[in-house]
Amino acid sequence: AQSVTQLDSQVPVFEEAPVELRCNYSSSVSVYLFWYVQYPNQGLQLLLKYLSGSTLVKGINGFEAEFNKSQTSFHLRKPSVHISDTAEYFCAVIPGYSSASKIIFGSGTRLSIRP
Amino acid sequence: DAGVIQSPRHEVTEMGQEVTLRCKPISGHNSLFWYRQTMMRGLELLIYFNNNVPIDDSGMPEDRFSAKMPNASFSTLKIQPSEPRDSAVYFCASRVDYEQYFGPGTRLTVT
Numbered sequence: 001a002q003s004v005t006q007l008d009s010q011v012p013v014f015e016e017a018p019v020e021l022r023c024n025y026s027s028s029v030s031v032y033l034f035w036y037v038q039y040p041n042q043g044l045q046l047l048l049k050y051l052s053g054s055t056l057v058k059g060i061n062g063f064e065a066e067f068n069k070s071q072t073s074f075h076l077r078k079p080s081v082h083i084s085d086t087a088e089y090f091c092a093v094i095p096g097y098s099s100a101s102k103i104i105f106g107s108g109t110r111l112s113i114r115p
Numbered sequence: 116d117a118g119v120i121q122s123p124r125h126e127v128t129e130m131g132q133e134v135t136l137r138c139k140p141i142s143g144h145n146s147l148f149w150y151r152q153t154m155m156r157g158l159e160l161l162i163y164f165n166n167n168v169p170i171d172d173s174g175m176p177e178d179r180f181s182a183k184m185p186n187a188s189f190s191t192l193k194i195q196p197s198e199p200r201d202s203a204v205y206f207c208a209s210r211v212d213y214e215q216y217f218g219p220g221t222r223l224t225v226t
Contacts, residue, residue, distance in 0.1 A: 032213055034213075042219060042220075043119075043206050043208075043217030043218050043219050043220050044158075044206070044208075044217045045217070046214060046215065046216070049213065049214070051213060090158070094213060100146065100165050100170070102148070102160060102163055102170075102171060103148075103215060105158055107157050108157065108158070
């Protein structure tokens with residue numbers, strides 16, 4: 001069975017500080033990896049995805065993530081956060097390279113930015 | 116494209132009433148998903164369709180919940196009868212290949 005673990009339920013950081021949101025996955029098959037962001041009172045929005053190629057992927061709003069196959073991790077980073085980055089962030093996987101498979105989401109990490 | 120469209124955006128109803136949530140996926144997307152989100156349980160997948168066919172409904176809480184997708188451009192999620200514990204935000208999402216797009220959600224309150 002596949003699972004996604006987000007190790008931190010909440011991450012408080014100061015504005016303009018760097019941030020890393022951690023994500024680990026467990027799967028018996030190869031996976032595609034995603035990060036979604038949910039701003040208050042909105043639906044989830046795709047932030048970035050890893051399907052193949054370079055293990056460092058860049059997304060919207062200055063975020064990037066690195067796929068580490070040996071550590072089964074896909075941590076999300078941003079070098080300098082803004083108040084507008086306050087949101088909940090979900091790591092997700094699609095197992096088995098099947099476009100018909102359901103996405104498996106982590107439990108989310110709430111990022112709060114302090115001025 | 117207008118994105119995934121859900122209606123209504125807010126619904127307040129009394130216990131025992133029937134509730135119908137509606138979703139219009141993005142044109143050309145062949146998969147559609149219904150989720151429920153609460154503070155206590157987080158984001159839960161209720162059911163999903165591929166090419167209008169239900170593939171996995173194991174997340175539907177009980178027989179009071181039903182979902183249909185009569186065509187590629189419309190889906191409904193029905194709760195009958197509704198109960199206070201059904202209060203949540205219900206999201207519809209559609210997908211093509213590996214990119215999934217969520218609607219704005221319907222906030223359901225059952226009193």
